[in-house]
Structures are given as structure tokens and as C-alpha cells.
Amino acid sequence: MSRRLLHITEEETAAVVDEDLALQAAREAFAATVDGAVFPGLAVHGSDPKNRFTLKPSASATHAGVKIGSYWPGNPEQGLPRHHSTLLLLDQTIGRIAAVLEVGKANAYRTAAADALAVDLLARPDATTLAVFGTGHQAAYEVRAVSRVRPVAEVLVVGRDEDRAARMAADLAAEGRTAMVTGAEEACARADVIVTATNATADAPPLFQAAWVRPGTHISCMGADAPGKRELDPELFSVARVFCDLPEQARRMGESQHAPDKTVLTPLGEVLTGRVSGRTDDADITVFDSSGIGLQDLCLGLALLEKLDMTL
Missing domain, CATH: 3.30.1780.10 (ornithine cyclodeaminase, domain 1)
Structure with missing residues (x-):
């Protein structure tokens, strides 16, 4: 036929x-x-x-x-x-x-939507300051998606290339957003939500130190989607509650490939359907490890x- x-x-x-x-x-x-x-x-x-x-x-x-x-x-x-x-x-x-x-x-919308869903389920309801690490293809999509689920009043742009970071902040400002370029430590000190959208690898220093992340912050990280990639300080796994799309995959090719074996990885779908709790306290640091599922x-x-x- x-x-x-x-x-x-x-x-x-x-x-x-x-x-x-x-x-x-x-x-x-x-x-x-x-x-x-x-x-x-x-x-x-x-x-x-x-x-x-x-x-x-x-x-x-x-x-x-x-x-x-x-x-x-x-x-x-x-x-x-x-x-x-x-x-x-x-x-x-x-x-x-x-x-x-x-x-x-x-696909850029799709990836950002998963990270925004995690923000919706795990970030504090009063989160208004977003820090985005990365100035490439995906970063602006992440800002727009998160802004659909939280009243983002300020976007802090962090990039290793100052010119690209300035251009991204200007582009976001042209959309009517309050956006400015900051350093990594300042961004962590001010952010309610952090999104990482980079190609960082494990042979380079993490994007920021775990000690810089203040209590109550939610982090959606999507850059680690293959073995050898890493964005976060591994010390975060000792202080944060960690969620992911698929635990088996997250440990093999997501950010959680760098997590200790004892780290509990909770599927985000279980939070969405009410089977487990997401944020349980305003002081919780939560991480969503997004490696992407079919x-x-x-x-x-x-x-x-x-x-x-x-x-x-």
C-alpha cells in the first residue's frame, strides 16, 4: 500500500x-x-x-x-x-x-520549555530575578520561556565573551526586558532562578561556585547533554535537591554524570503528577538536570x- x-x-x-x-x-x-x-x-x-x-x-x-x-x-x-x-x-x-x-x-522552544516547566514546579513563587549563563543560540529562548511561568523583572546575563554578553543584554532590552551584564558571583548572589545554557566541559572550571548560590535558588541546567560536558560545581550535589528528566540518562550524559552515586535523582514527571514533592522549603536549593528526552x-x-x- x-x-x-x-x-x-x-x-x-x-x-x-x-x-x-x-x-x-x-x-x-x-x-x-x-x-x-x-x-x-x-x-x-x-x-x-x-x-x-x-x-x-x-x-x-x-x-x-x-x-x-x-x-x-x-x-x-x-x-x-x-x-x-x-x-x-x-x-x-x-x-x-x-x-x-x-x-x-x-527544538529551541522545546528545550527552553522543559527548563521553564522545572522553574514552574520548583522555583519559589515570588522569584523575579533570573540569571542566565550563556550567550549563544539557546540563551534568549530560555529567558522568554522562564518569563512565561514567573514574573521576571530583571535578567542578569553572564558570558565569558563580554561583547556577546553585552549584545544579548541589549537584545533583551529591545524586547522590553530589564537586562544587564554581571559577573558570575554577583549573578548568583542576586538570582532567584539560574539557567545555564552553555557548551562547557568538565576540563574547564564550573560556571560558578556552589558557595555563591544563595538558599532558595532554583537552577535549570541544560548544557550537559553528552559525556564529558559539565556546567555546575559538583559541590552543588551535596547541598541541593536534584531533579531530572530520566535518571538513567542523566547519570550517563547529563549534569548528574558528575554526581556522587548516593545522590537522589527525582524525575520531574513525578513532581508534575503530584507523586512526590518538589520544593518543600523556601530555603531549598533545587537543580533540574535537563539532558532531553524523546x-x-x-x-x-x-x-x-x-x-x-x-x-x-
Whole structure:
């Protein structure tokens, strides 16, 4: 039987994705992690080891697929972004590809939505000051997503390149936000919420010291999504309550690959569905280790198809 293969272009998905769609898809995905199948991702590299990509498989009761997320650092020389993502959805009756969705921009919304969901579930209700570490592709998406779940009044931008940090602060100010560049220690001293969105690795110093983080802070970290990557001071694991998308994956390729074996990793989906408590005290330091799961991509892809009035 011949079936039509859907091809949804980058331009089509980018035109309909927004923070609300991505956040709702994240809620559905993390709720599904509690009783459904969750498969760990795989981080590999291209023929040139500096070019990396991840495979994120997923399945629900009705759909299944895999997201391929690529990072080609030399792309700007060709006028292309470093990051791109492609979602493949399977025809559940015959096992062939039913749809190909290009979701480069949508993936940035998807990643930020998971971090914002963690902020919504774990940060203090009165959190208004956001510190963002990183000035690259993902950072501004994180600011906008967190601003959907907390009344962010001030954004503190921390970057190792001062010029890029200044440009990002100016861009956020142009959106009507109060944004300024600060150092890492000052940002930690003032922030209610910290988001880390960098490519930092374990052979470099952490982005900030655990001792700088004040009681009551929530941290969503998304940069560690492959073995050898690290953003946080390992000492944070001794003072913080740690949440993640999938414990098995977080210990292998997330920030928690650097955590002591005794560290308790609580799936965020269990907080979302009320099975465990999130923040229990205003003084809690909470960390969300976001390495990304395929269910996020599946739920986002299906939401995009619905928004585009398309069905498999």
C-alpha cells in the first residue's frame, strides 16, 4: 500500500511554534514519563568528531519516532546555524517513516520549555530575578520561556565573551526586558532562578561556585547533554535537591554524570503528577538536570502537526 510521506519544512514549523505550545507539549511529555516507556538518548559524532548529533527515540500508546539533533560548529562559516533538529515519525501500521519534520527553531522552544516547566514546579513563587549563563543560540529562548511561568523583572546575563554578553543584554532590552551584564558571583548572589545554557566541559572550571548560590535558588541546567560536558560545581550535589528528566540518562550524559552515586535523582514527571514533592522549603536549593528526552520531541511534533492542521 502506497502512503504519502509528509514533509514539514523548517519554515512551516518555525511559523507556528511559540512558548505556550512548547510548554503544553512539555507538560504532556513529562506527565507521560511516569507510567509510559521512556528511552534514553544516544550521543554520537559525525565523520569529523567535532560534529556531534544525538538520537532521541520515543513511543506513546499511539505514536513513535526519533529526533536527530545535530551540532555542526563550523556551520556559521556557511551562513547556517550550528544547531538543527529533524523529527521522524513512524507509521504505526507498517513501520515506515510517515512524516519528517524539520524542527530546528522549534527544538529551541522545546528545550527552553522543559527548563521553564522545572522553574514552574520548583522555583519559589515570588522569584523575579533570573540569571542566565550563556550567550549563544539557546540563551534568549530560555529567558522568554522562564518569563512565561514567573514574573521576571530583571535578567542578569553572564558570558565569558563580554561583547556577546553585552549584545544579548541589549537584545533583551529591545524586547522590553530589564537586562544587564554581571559577573558570575554577583549573578548568583542576586538570582532567584539560574539557567545555564552553555557548551562547557568538565576540563574547564564550573560556571560558578556552589558557595555563591544563595538558599532558595532554583537552577535549570541544560548544557550537559553528552559525556564529558559539565556546567555546575559538583559541590552543588551535596547541598541541593536534584531533579531530572530520566535518571538513567542523566547519570550517563547529563549534569548528574558528575554526581556522587548516593545522590537522589527525582524525575520531574513525578513532581508534575503530584507523586512526590518538589520544593518543600523556601530555603531549598533545587537543580533540574535537563539532558532531553524523546517524549518531548514526540509531543511537540504532534502539537505542531495539529497546529498546521495535518494528521498522519
